[in-house]
Amino acid sequence: GAVVSQHPSRVICKSGTSVKIECRSLDFQATTMFWYRQFPKKSLMLMATSNEGSKATYEQGVEKDKFLINHASLTLSTLTVTSAHPEDSSFYICSATLIGGRTLETQYFGPGTRLLVL
Amino acid sequence: AQSVTQPDIHITVSEGASLELRCNYSYGATPYLFWYVQSPGQGLQLLLKYFSGDTLVQGIKGFEAEFKRSQSSFNLRKPSVHWSDAAEYFCAVGRNTDKLIFGTGTRLQVFP
Numbered sequence A: 001g002a003v004v005s006q007h008p009s010r011v012i013c014k015s016g017t018s019v020k021i022e023c024r025s026l027d028f029q030a031t032t033m034f035w036y037r038q039f040p041k042k043s044l045m046l047m048a049t050s051n052e053g054s055k056a057t058y059e060q061g062v063e064k065d066k067f068l069i070n071h072a073s074l075t076l077s078t079l080t081v082t083s084a085h086p087e088d089s090s091f092y093i094c095s096a097t098l099i100g101g102r103t104l105e106t107q108y109f110g111p112g113t114r115l116l117v118l
Numbered sequence B: 001a002q003s004v005t006q007p008d009i010h011i012t013v014s015e016g017a018s019l020e021l022r023c024n025y026s027y028g029a030t031p032y033l034f035w036y037v038q039s040p041g042q043g044l045q046l047l048l049k050y051f052s053g054d055t056l057v058q059g060i061k062g063f064e065a066e067f068k069r070s071q072s073s074f075n076l077r078k079p080s081v082h083w084s085d086a087a088e089y090f091c092a093v094g095r096n097t098d099k100l101i102f103g104t105g106t107r108l109q110v111f112p
Helices: none
Strands: A004-009 A010-013 A017-025 A030-038 A042-049 A067-073 A076-081 A089-098 A106-110 A111-116 B004-006 B010-012 B018-020 B022-028 B031-036 B047-051 B054-056 B062-068 B074-078 B087-094 B105-109
Touching: A004 A089, A010 A017, A017 A030, A017 A089, A017 A111, A017 B087, A030 A067, A030 A106, A030 B004, A076 B022, A111 B087, B010 B018, B018 B105, B022 B074, B031 B062, B031 B074, B047 B054, B047 B062, B074 B087
Parallel strands: A010 A111, B010 B105
Antiparallel strands: A004 A017, A017 A076, A030 A042, A030 A089, A067 A076, A089 A106, A089 A111, B004 B022, B018 B074, B031 B047, B031 B087, B054 B062, B062 B074, B087 B105
């Protein structure tokens, strides 16, 4: 149980286009989802915290207009990279927490989405 | 500043050998400590965690870790490594904010 999926697993796009990444909790409802970005040989950096039905909370230095997050239901959060540029190329990972759980104990991670912007 | 350091970028061991992956942290208070494993195409999987109490914690897949406050360390150990343990390992810290701070990871390679 407690599986998180991401779609697509990898995407290549042209500079200037927008890309949407989906994060789904498959067998549980998630109050909170987190979006991370992972650079090669670097740690995962938290980008934003997304709560169902409310605006996402972005970490310092993350452009909210560049990385649009929508958490429309208890099982789906989306990250849209708007007007993507080569420097946005990265590995994006989401995680989800169980309703009623203590977040740090019950954070389940998706397999990640590799974005390459040409 | 809060940070996590994993000094070893890449470790290679023979199957059956013992393993220790190092993790040091800098945090304002005693943090919650975690070890995750990431395999290609898989999400990060929680191996074990420390919140309080016994400083030696047992996890899944035969892993254990020891919290040493005086050294600000939380090293991961396994007495006998299996080929299936080859993966990327991440140490992470957090507290009530529910935000995890990750180390840069250690890639484990296992030779038969």
